[in-house]
Amino acid sequence: MEKRITTPLTLEKVKDLKAGDSVLISGVIYTARDAAHKRLCELAAEGKELPFDVKDSVIYFVGPAPAKGDQVIGSAGPTTSYRMDAYSPTMIALGQRGMIGKGKRSPEVVAAMKAHGAVYFGAIGGAGAYLSRCIKKVEIVAYEDLGAEAVRRLEVEDLPAFVIIDCEGNNLYENGRKEYLESVK
Amino acid sequence: MREINALDVTAAVKRLCMEANSYLPGDVKARICAACENEPWDLARNILGIIKENFEIAEEKYVPACQDTGVACVFLEIGQDVHINGDLNAAIHEGVRQGYDEGCLRKSVVRDPLDRVNTRDNTPAMIYYDIVPGDKLKITVAPKGFGSENMSQIKMLKPSDGIQGVKDFILKVVEEAGPNPCPPIVVGVGIGGTFDKAAYLAKKALMRSTDVRNADPLYADLENEMLEKINALGIGPQGVGGKTTALAVNIEQMATHIAGLPVAVNINCHVTRHQSLEL
Numbered sequence: 001m002e003k004r005i006t007t008p009l010t011l012e013k014v015k016d017l018k019a020g021d022s023v024l025i026s027g028v029i030y031t032a033r034d035a036a037h038k039r040l041c042e043l044a045a046e047g048k049e050l051p052f053d054v055k056d057s058v059i060y061f062v063g064p065a066p067a068k069g070d071q072v073i074g075s076a077g078p079t080t081s082y083r084m085d086a087y088s089p090t091m092i093a094l095g096q097r098g099m100i101g102k103g104k105r106s107p108e109v110v111a112a113m114k115a116h117g118a119v120y121f122g123a124i125g126g127a128g129a130y131l132s133r134c135i136k137k138v139e140i141v142a143y144e145d146l147g148a149e150a151v152r153r154l155e156v157e158d159l160p161a162f163v164i165i166d167c168e169g170n171n172l173y174e175n176g177r178k179e180y181l182e183s184v185k
Numbered sequence: 186m187r188e189i190n191a192l193d194v195t196a197a198v199k200r201l202c203m204e205a206n207s208y209l210p211g212d213v214k215a216r217i218c219a220a221c222e223n224e225p226w227d228l229a230r231n232i233l234g235i236i237k238e239n240f241e242i243a244e245e246k247y248v249p250a251c252q253d254t255g256v257a258c259v260f261l262e263i264g265q266d267v268h269i270n271g272d273l274n275a276a277i278h279e280g281v282r283q284g285y286d287e288g289c290l291r292k293s294v295v296r297d298p299l300d301r302v303n304t305r306d307n308t309p310a311m312i313y314y315d316i317v318p319g320d321k322l323k324i325t326v327a328p329k330g331f332g333s334e335n336m337s338q339i340k341m342l343k344p345s346d347g348i349q350g351v352k353d354f355i356l357k358v359v360e361e362a363g364p365n366p367c368p369p370i371v372v373g374v375g376i377g378g379t380f381d382k383a384a385y386l387a388k389k390a391l392m393r394s395t396d397v398r399n400a401d402p403l404y405a406d407l408e409n410e411m412l413e414k415i416n417a418l419g420i421g422p423q424g425v426g427g428k429t430t431a432l433a434v435n436i437e438q439m440a441t442h443i444a445g446l447p448v449a450v451n452i453n454c455h456v457t458r459h460q461s462l463e464l
Contacts, residue, residue, distance in 0.1 A: 020228070022228070022231070035301075062252065063252060063253075063291065063293075064252050064291070065248075065249050065252045065254060065289060065290060065291040066289040066290075066291065067289065068246075068247075068248055068288075068289035071248070074248065074249065074252060074289055074291070075243075075248055075249045075250070075251060075252040075254075075291075076252050077251055077252055077253075079253070079332065080332045080335065080365050080366075082365065102332075102364065102365070102367065102423065103332075103363070103364050103365035103424070104363060104364060104365060122364075122423060122424075122425070124232055124235050124236065124239075124423060125251075125332060125367035125423060125454065126236065126239070126250065126251045126330075126367040126454050126455050126456045127235050127236055127238075127239040127251075128239070128249065128250065128251045128252040128253075129239050129240075129242040129243040129246065129248050129249065129250055129251075130235055130238055130239040130242055132248075132252075133242070146303075147292065147303055147305065148252075148291050148292065148293070160235065162228065162425065172425055172426075173363065173364050173424045173425070175426075176226075176228065176421070176424075176425040176426030176427075177419045177420060177421065177424070177425075177426040178426070179426060180226050180229070180419050180421060180426035180427055180428075181419040181426075183225075183226070184225070184419075184428075
């Protein structure tokens with residue numbers, strides 16, 4: 001079943017999402033990769049204010065290609081999430097509710113997700129041209145010097161993703177594979 | 186001796202950088218389409234459908250299929266009767282600079298692995314030279330994304346590990362990579378040579394059409410067997426479970442030392458890109 005969700009992503013909405021759900025995400029989300037996460041966590045450690053409201057936010061791990069012609073943004077698929085594992089627990093503790101990326105996460109991230117109520121979505125890696133069409137508006141909000149890795153505020157419409165890890169720690173990578181293998185036994 | 190102007194090399198590299206990022210090779214597209222038809226797992230089939238739509242959009246709009254437009258791996262087969270007028274290395278880097286700028290491709294290269302300052306023009310390219318007979322210059326540009334590059338591994342096996350050791354290692358690398366390298370993947374394997382030659386062979390294997398099997402029947406059989414074994418792992422497209430984990434396994438082999446059995450596995454995502462032309 002496909003679920004439509006709109007940001008801000010409240011705890012109530014997070015609790016309704018189960019590993020394996022297909023979702024269409026709409027609303028405002030923010031981009032950040034390793035370099036931006038490092039700076040955000042340094043700000044947090046110094047007790048300073050972050051450049052966007054982290055509470056109930058969704059962060060998309062993406063470094064988009066430059067816009068071409070009349071494009072709003074260039075190709076914009078997810079990057080591999082494990083590089084953010086060192087930072088995500090801090091961000092989740094600050095109130096972040098959703099992450100969009102691809103690939104495995106560490107036990108520390110999953111523990112933070114369960115403790116605070118957060119969800120990890122997978123978008124389709126390598127489908128950057130397709131996914132860029134779901135992005136309707138882009139604005140750089142911080143770290144312009146990082147180029148593709150700057151923090152951007154995106155307005156998205158029906159961005160397709162699936163719930164990889166839900167707030168109870170259920171994991172589609174483990175369950176989906178197991179169920180598939182059982183189906184072909 | 187045939188003369189080739191370095192400016193022509195720049196123009197060729199520029200064009201190939203742009204084309205390779207938007208146009209997937211026909212064999213890769215055909216394998217993705219076939220996987221769409223043959224994938225029994227619902228979510229996996231939906232994902233493959235979007236992957237197919239994605240390469241169609243990239244082609245139609247002439248935009249990069251993936252935002253990770255990679256580091257530009259440039260392979261040159263230089264005929265020994267060719268003379269280049271001008272600085273060949275500089276000409277290649279300039280072609281990459283122009284192609285990544287004009288093509289609106291992402292600049293993903295840092296000048297130093299530790300200080301990590303972006304060069305902002307995607308240079309330098311990673312250049313691989315091969316001297317061959319003749320008076321032609323063949324240039325291949327393969328943008329290599331690092332989601333899959335990071336999942337690659339090399340191992341110096343013992344001769345006693347034999348073919349079983351090679352099989353076990355390939356499966357281990359794919360298993361450990363799991364969903365990270367954007368499956369369905371193409372697996373390049375280099376066997377033999379030295380530590381560095383094995384890695385080079387693995388990358389070179391990814392330049393071969395997925396429709397062409399190794400000329401040696403032993404290795405062709407190994408390619409087929411490993412593809413079957415990888416797809417029996419059930420990792421599936423994007424790791425959500427399913428039949429389609431790999432599109433192909435390409436193996437290249439060469440002579441090695443009596444004491445060694447180097448094996449390198451270079452993983453590529455479903456956006457397996459390479460374009461060639463001959464000057």
